[in-house]
Amino acid sequence: MTDTVPRTVGTQELNRLVVRFAGDSGDGMQLTGDRFTSASALFGNDLATLPEFPAEIRAPQGTLAGVSAFQVQVSDHDITTPGDAPNVLVAMNPAALRKELVHLEFGGTIIVNQDAFIERNLTKAGYDSDPLDDGSLDNYTLFKVPMTTITKEVCKDLGVKPRDAERSKNFFALGLLSWLYNRPAQPTLDWISAKFKRQQLIADANTAAFKAGMAFGETAELFDFTYEVKPAVLEPGTYTNVNGNTALSWGLVAASQQAKVPLFLGSYPITPASDILHELSQRKNFGVRTLQAEDEIAAVCAALGASFGGHLGITTTSGPGIALKGETIGLAVSLELPLLVINIQRGGPSTGLPTKTESADLMQAMYGRHGESPVPIVAAYSPSQCFFAAIEAARIALKYRTPVILLSDGYLANGSEPWLLPDVSTLPDLTVEFATGPNHTEEDGTEVFWPYLRDPETKARPWAVPGTPGLTHRIGGIEKEDGSGNINYEPDNHGYMVKLREERVAHIANDIPPTMLEGDIDDADLLVLGWGSTWGAITSAVMRAREEGRKVAHAHVTHLNPLPKDLGDIVRRYPKVLVPEMNLGQFCRIIRSEFLVDAQSVAKVEGVPFTAAELHSHINGVLDD
Amino acid sequence: MTDVPTTTKADWTSDQEVRWCPGCGDYSILTAVQMLMPDLDVRREDTVFISGIGCAARFPYYMNTYGMHGIHGRAPALATGLAMARPELHVWVVGGDGDMLSIGGNHLLHSLRRNVNLNILLFNNQIYGLTKGQYSPTSEIGKVTKSTPAGSIDEPFNPISVALGAEASFVARTHDMDRQHMMDMFRRAHDFPGAAFVEVFQNCNVFNDGAFGAITKKDKRASMLIPLEHGKPIRFGENNEKGVVINPQGSAEVVDVADVGESALLVHDETRQDPSLAFALSRLSAGPFEPTPIGVYRAVERSEYATEASKQLAMAQEQSGPGDLEALLHSRPTWEVS
Secondary structure, eight states: OOOOSOOOOEEEEESEEEEEEEEEGGGOHHHHHHHHHHHHHHHTOEEEEEEEOOSSSSOSTTSGGGEEEEEEEEESSOOOSSOSSOSEEEESSHHHHHHHGGGSOTTOEEEEEGGGOSHHHHHHHTOSSOTTTSSTTTTSEEEEEOHHHHHHHHHTTTTOOHHHHHHTHHHHHHHHHHHHTTOOSHHHHHHHHHHTTTOHHHHHHHHHHHHHHHHHHHHSTTOSEEEEEOOOOOOSEEEEEEEHHHHHHHHHHHHHHHHTOOEEEEEOOOTTTHHHHHHHHTOGGGTOEEEEOSSHHHHHHHHHHHHHTTSEEEEEEOHHHHHHHHHHHHHHHHHTOOEEEEEEEOBOSTTOBTTSOOOOOHHHHHHOSSSSOOOOEEEOOSTTTHHHHHHHHHHHHHHHTSEEEEEEEHHHHHOEEEEEOOOGGGSOOOOOOOOOSOOEEOTTSOEEOOTBOOOTTTOOOOOOOTTOTTOOOEEESSOBOTBTOOBOOOHHHHHHHHHHHHHHHHGGGGGSOOOEEEESTTTOSEEEEEEGGGHHHHHHHHHHHHHTTOOEEEEEESEEESOOTTHHHHHHHSSEEEEEESSSSHHHHHHHHHHOOOOEEEEOOSSSOOOHHHHHHHHHHHHHO | OOOOOOOOGGGGBOSSOOOSOTTOHHHHHHHHHHHHGGGTTOOGGGEEEEEOSSSGGGGGGGBSSEEEEOOTTOHHHHHHHHHHHOTTSEEEEEEEHHIIIIITHHHHHHHHHHTOSEEEEEEEOSSOTTTTSOOOTTSOTTOOBTTBTTOOOSOOOOHHHHHHHTTOSEEEEEETTOHHHHHHHHHHHHHSSSOEEEEEEOOBTTTBTTTTHHHHSHHHHHHHEEEEOTTSBOEESTTSOEEEEEOTTSOEEEEEHHHHOGGGSOBOOTTOSSTHHHHHHHTSOSSTTSOEEEEEEEEOOOOOHHHHHHHHHHHHHHHHOSOOHHHHHTSSOEEEEO
């Protein structure tokens, strides 16, 4: 710092910017990325994020295993992915640089915490020589910033413990990036004072570090330009920045409100679903009851017990939990009670990749129970859309008295995007009618209640809640006779009930929206068919291909069981069908067997989402084939 | 509840044909429950029986109340959700030793620990009946069954000790040969505000006949069953000549009253906070061949789970007002695009 007078620095406009923050697990990179994102959201950019962190809370410091990263794309136009290759990499230590450099675009910008590039850290990261000096980064624009030193310096008179001062260096980085990319400072400063209102010294240190980062950018003669990404032209309205798990939780609350049925969540902590339990546990004033159960099985059983009691029973988990809940979901199929089973998918099998994304539980959702045990399946496709997916899954469960599986994944759960807040008065009415009196007359004229006498239209049985006079009845998992619900083991009866349960799910196809279809609907040479979180990457990839003059359409399926009635026509309409999935082609297999079309799978099972660039090249590959 | 209609046993009996083996101990338990119900001042529609899988688990079908026959071992978990959703209901859980101590052991432990307002009846016959005669987690060591032709080699559970170890606040034991005692215990369980655990010695006359005969036969009871009565010295025997003391090592021990004097006997206190004495009593008998205490081991009131959960909801509504969806969606920083 040679000079205290602000320099005049030019500003260049960017249409979009992809920043990747990377550091040790303890460096606060998720927080830094999240704050950069929030400030950008409030500024009015469109954005999408990709948090990536290790499964260990604190892997050994300074190692490659301990690197935690957060990628965000901000833009002045509508975007659907967190970006392919980052333009800027912020690396807080050598391990972060070594692990994350591979993602950076050629010629991209690297900003490092120079203080962390000491021999011990370089060795831990596996560097033989210091990459900051050995010329290996010559193809990039490198900024070496002594973040730790300056942060400690500005904190030294605040009375903060040296360790706390050093920990504030992520706010220095955030301040520097905020200056460099013209992000508004106030939201971050407000957030610091609110977050640390009971720890004034920490608030002071973080504020000082943040301001020092901004001042450094302005005064250190390292940067010739700052950059600006103008607000995006988005649909008018009120926006908030939301991640998938929050949107999904709010959707569940909304469904409970719209149905006027109290929400009961039984859940067992599991990554990446736990945040839904956390969020709903704070919603007690909405009448939300949450039970942190002793295990996954108890969690779903308690939810089903609550459903028997007239609540909207919900359980949230990830794939391993679904495996444990399978028997209870089967019981719910037999009991014909509403139950929402939410799977925030992660990498498998077994413990697999707990903090990484994957969408390989589709077959588990379809067939992961014994016997013929059909369950409707709804899949969310973007972070904010998780809100509506939750409402839709609840609608089906309540109206058709059936367990419903809602699929999200780690990418949607933790990724965030601006959300045009819906007018709550436009949300669907999910009002439920409970049984209030007898529904059957015996031959002798006695009025009785038959628990399995169905509504002819929905094929739903009456929801008769304990406590209601005159409706006492027994239900169970043993095969029963339709109507009376009495135990019945007869061959014909079982055949009838199996087909009835199948039909109960199949006919929901009459009551779901048509397939989302975009692009060259009339004359595409290729249909890209997706489900779940691939929506963003497929949308961007199809757009790029079409900008090159390719004829491509994109269909995205939100209801995986039953499938939309128009899907057969859609997949048969185009010469080629490509199905990108974060699994080895599970949906593709369903499409092929269901519709006898030669759909081709594009699989990526690496714990990270598809990039638009990857899919774009697959699209071109298929079209050129 | 003052306006509960008068009912008879027949009102509580469903129209389903009872399908236990002739001579099964479950019949007498069912009768005891059906006879007790009219005396409990509860409505049929406010009463729910929930079970898992096993012979005992057929119980809900025979009660003319609400009922759910669930899946193996999970009845306490199903019932926990129902009791939390509808705290005003009277929820009974019925299961056997395999159901509740083996496959569903975890749920039993945690429902007792949480003190959910459930009446949990464990029909202990020390055998798997519905699967045709394998040994169970309460079978004695050396049990020869189809699955243990050389004799079982694992230590059995003592259900009373398990319940006490799981922080149960109400723990009792009864047996299927004494209807009045069963009714007394079931009534106590019903009256207790919290998780009430009752072990019922139940004879499986097909696969484990006479397992409890040495202590529950009419002519054996006086000398082999030790009645626990609150506030009274613990005595038993044909002529009330035996008693129970706590020895210097802290264990319960059977003594001749003549040898020690009545004042040396343990006075039973079911309300004692510290469960050690109740636990000591549960260890008095190594199995149904030694003098065995029956009655209420422990009845210590503490916070009931569903009530506490409801209180938190009420408090949240008092503090933040009833939920407002519009406000929730706008609860984080927002911005306008025009």
